Amino acid sequence: MRGGLGPTSRFRLGLAAIAAAAAALRLYGIGRQSLWFDEALEYGRAASTLTTALRGRAIDQDPPALALFYHGWLGLGDSEAWLRLPSAVLGVVAVVLVVLWSRRVIGPRGALVAGVLAALSPVLVHYSQEMNQYSAMVFVALLLIIAFEKLLRSGGDSDWILFTALSVFALALHFGLGFLLAAAWLYMLRRVWRSGPGHDALAGGAPSAEAMARQRQWLLRYTVTISLSLAALWLLGLGEGMAVPHLDRRLGGTHLEKEFDYITDVGWREILVFDLLPFSGGPMLNGVRVLSLMAAAGAISLWRSGAAGRRAVGLYFFLPLALTYAASLMGWYPLGFRYGLFTVPALFVGLAAGVESLWRRRGAAGSAALVASAALLLAGSTHFDVSNDWLWVPREELRPVLEHLAGAAAATDVVYVYYGAVPAYGYYGRDLNARTVVGRHPGDADAEDEAARVAHELRQAAASGSGAHPRLWVVLSHVDGDEGEELLAAFRAILLAGRAPVDAGAFAADNASAHLLAWP
Numbered sequence: 073m074r075g076g077l078g079p080t081s082r083f084r085l086g087l088a089a090i091a092a093a094a095a096a097l098r099l100y101g102i103g104r105q106s107l108w109f110d111e112a113l114e115y116g117r118a119a120s121t122l123t124t125a126l127r128g129r130a131i132d133q134d135p136p137a138l139a140l141f142y143h144g145w146l147g148l149g150d151s152e153a154w155l156r157l158p159s160a161v162l163g164v165v166a167v168v169l170v171v172l173w174s175r176r177v178i179g180p181r182g183a184l185v186a187g188v189l190a191a192l193s194p195v196l197v198h199y200s201q202e203m204n205q206y207s208a209m210v211f212v213a214l215l216l217i218i219a220f221e222k223l224l225r226s227g228g229d230s231d232w233i234l235f236t237a238l239s240v241f242a243l244a245l246h247f248g249l250g251f252l253l254a255a256a257w258l259y260m261l262r263r264v265w266r267s268g269p270g271h272d273a274l275a276g277g278a279p280s281a282e283a284m285a286r287q288r289q290w291l292l293r294y295t296v297t298i299s300l301s302l303a304a305l306w307l308l309g310l311g312e313g314m315a316v317p318h319l320d321r322r323l324g325g326t327h328l329e330k331e332f333d334y335i336t337d338v339g340w341r342e343i344l345v346f347d348l349l350p351f352s353g354g355p356m357l358n359g360v361r362v363l364s365l366m367a368a369a370g371a372i373s374l375w376r377s378g379a380a381g382r383r384a385v386g387l388y389f390f391l392p393l394a395l396t397y398a399a400s401l402m403g404w405y406p407l408g409f410r411y412g413l414f415t416v417p418a419l420f421v422g423l424a425a426g427v428e429s430l431w432r433r434r435g436a437a438g439s440a441a442l443v444a445s446a447a448l449l450l451a452g453s454t455h456f457d458v459s460n461d462w463l464w465v466p467r468e469e470l471r472p473v474l475e476h477l478a479g480a481a482a483a484t485d486v487v488y489v490y491y492g493a494v495p496a497y498g499y500y501g502r503d504l505n506a507r508t509v510v511g512r513h514p515g516d517a518d519a520e521d522e523a524a525r526v527a528h529e530l531r532q533a534a535a536s537g538s539g540a541h542p543r544l545w546v547v548l549s550h551v552d553g554d555e556g557e558e559l560l561a562a563f564r565a566i567l568l569a570g571r572a573p574v575d576a577g578a579f580a581a582d583n584a585s586a587h588l589l590a591w592p
Contacts, residue, residue, distance in 0.1 A: 079180065086184045087171055094167040094191035098160040098200040101455065103153030106471035106584070109550040111203040112495030115155065118142030126308065133310050137244040138205050159207035163200025166207070166417075167191045169214035174421045176221070177380045178428050185442055186424035192449040193420065195350045198465075199413070201454075205246045206410050212242050213252055213414040217388055220256050221380070224263075227283075232290040239294070240301045248396075248405065252414050253298065255391040259383075264288055335397070342408025343393070347416050349452035354462040359448040366445060367419060370426030381425075389418035469581035470496040470549045474504065476579040477545060477586050481506045484542045486533050488526050490559065492550030493584070506545070507533050514555055519562035527567055541590075549584040556585075563589055 077085065107115060113132045117139045118125055125139040132139075145158065170190045175183035190196060199206040219238050223231040242249035264287050348363045349356055371389075374381030392415055399405040427445060431438025457463040470493060481487065483505045489497045491511040501508070509529045511522065526544065533542040546563060548556040567589060578587045 083175075083180045083184065087168065087187065090171065090184065090187040090191050091164055091168055093188075094164045095160075097191065097197050097453070097455070098163045102156050102160055102201050103151060105152070105201075105467060106469045107152060107155070107203065107496050107499055108466070108468040109492060109495055111155070112499050114138065114142065114203050115146075115150075116495055116498050119146055119150075128308075128310055134205065135244045135246060135305060135310060136308070137241065138208060142203070155203040156201055159202055159204065160200045162211040163196060163207045166196070166211040166214055169211070169218065170417055170420060173214060173218050173221070173417070174384075174424060177374065177384050177421060178377075178425050181431070182424050182428035185427050186421050188442070189423055189427075189445060189449060190417070190420045192446055192453070193416070194449060194452040194454055195347055195413070195416065198350065198454045199410070206413050209246045209249060209413055210416055212238070212245055212249060214417050216242060216249070216252060216256070217417065221383075227287055227290075229290070232294065236294050236297050239298060243298070243301050243305065248411050249414055251392040251395045251399070251405075252388070254395050255387055257295070257298075258391070259387050260291055264291055338408050343412060343415075346409050347413075347419055349448065351454065351457070351463050351465045352452050353464060356452060356460075356462040359452070363423060363445060363448060366426035366441060367423040368426070369429060370422040370424065373429040374422060374425045377425075384418050384421050389415050389422070467582035468496065468549050468584050470547075470584040471500050472581045473547065473549070473579055473584045473586045474500040477501075477547070478504055480579075480588075481545055482543070484533060485545060486526065486529050486542050487545045487547060488522075488529075488563075490546070490548045490551065490556065492552065493547050496549060497547060507542075514552060519555075519558045520566065522559060523562040523566040526563065530567065544589040546587040546589065547585075548587070551583070560587060560589075 117129060117132050118141075120129075122140075122143060125143040126136045128134065128136065128139070141158070142155070145155075148154070167187055167190045171183045171187035174186040177183075178186070196207075196210065199210070216235070216238055219231070219235045223235050239253050242253060264284070344364050345352065345357065345360050349360050352360070371385045374385050393407070393412065396405055396407050396412060400407040405411065423445065427438055427441045429438075430441050451460065452463065454463065454465045457465040474497070477487070481504065485506045486509060487501075487504065487506045488509045489501070489511055491513050494510055497508075507529065509526055517525075530542055530544060544563070544567065546560060548559075578585055580586075
């Protein structure tokens with residue numbers, strides 16, 4: 073009997089090593105960056121009342137599952153690392169699920185390749201270090217895929233119950249997962265209703281009339297359950313979150329050539345670049361081209377491999393994107409970027425299939441493709457944006473700005489917080505001992521209106537203080553265009569009558585700053 077590990081043991085050892093590497097990348101520096109606008113919104117909703125966590129606010133009308141979870145999670149701690157830890161854990165488990173799913177699609181070796189690539193994926197690592205729904209979205213998408221594949225194999229009552237329960241939870245987590253559910257529903261509808269003698273709807277072989285009737289009944293129950301779940305979200309007041317007010321309706325409003333240009337641009341910039349090497353530019357875009365070609369070769373290989381491979385390509389990638397595109401035509405949902413992350417697992421299985429197909433033909437070429445793909449993904453890691461000149465990761469470092477402000481601002485000072493900085497200010501400015509004026513949404517007031525409002529607050533602060541003119545601090549973050557500079561100019565013109573501020577200064581970090589305007 074030969075010594076050494078058997079195939080199963082080697083697979084498990086490889087999976088454990090991949091999971092450990094995924095955990096290291098996702099936990100390293102997890103609390104280093106400040107909470108940015110969207111994260112701070114999630115914190116504010118979860119830290120509020122249970123009703124607010126459930127029903128949301130005008131600015132955050134996402135489904136309630138994440139907010140309800142964090143409403144309890146905050147009782148155990150609220151540091152940046154603690155807030156992001158659930159995303160990191162789900163990110164690691166998602167890598168494991170990629171391996172387990174793809175093992176049935178491309179075999180054990182290809183599955184481990186998929187795991188390596190998913191563990192190194194910059195977009196998956198990035199969202200595993202963010203307090204938001206996106207790491208959970210990828211995790212739940214994989215659960216749905218695995219549960220649906222099991223349903224297709226057996227079609228038992230317990231499989232339907234599991235898939236239905238996961239579907240309801242998916243809708244309560246993120247509306248984008250509805251496109252994956254819609255694709256699965258359309259696929260099941262076609263399979264069940266087109267089945268006849270010699271064509272099984274689910275498992276293969278000739279189904280009995282009783283079995284077919286049971287599958288149709290379950291599909292009807294599933295349809296009713298999903299419809300009721302959507303109605304419940306609507307009744308909670310979250311229906312506006314299903315639409316995107318700033319998204320233009322393009323249906324009937326553009327000619328075919330312009331629409332084709334739009335699809336080409338989105339397919340490259342907002343799907344391929346973002347899903348493979350997000351925030352990259354310059355020569356690194358050539359890496360996206362290499363990875364895209366590898367994934368395309370893998371998609372062809374998967375399509376030829378059988379039903380499971382065709383589902384990986386068509387059902388879990390192209391069909392959900394097609395449905396998302398149809399929704400974006402009507403202004404209901406954006407196409408691409410983080411809103412389409414539910415397709416990332418299928419993309420990386422396709423990339424692994426491309427490596428595996430090279431490996432089968434010529435081992436050395438497959439090994440080289442794996443090393444090159446892994447190196448490109450690692451080079452695009454958002455951990456390296458400081459040292460990589462071709463990465464531009466959006467950061468909003470309000471924490472050091474407010475730490476400076478806490479040490480420099482007096483109790484008599486007035487702090488004006490620009491609208492985009494308000495959510496993070498609610499987290500970092502909780503102990504700041506100064507009068508706070510919250511900025512209004514740019515659509516509700518222009519710079520002159522804001523300056524007049526702040527002038528009133530300064531007069532109030534002077535009247536209630538020692539008589540000395542209080543100083544004004546302007547805190548900026550998540551600024552839209554030139555609004556920050558316009559606001560500062562208006563403040564100087566109205567509050568200081570155009571004269572140079574006394575003892576004026578500024579403290580700046582990445583996309584965040586505090587500006588001191590003292591009365592002369």
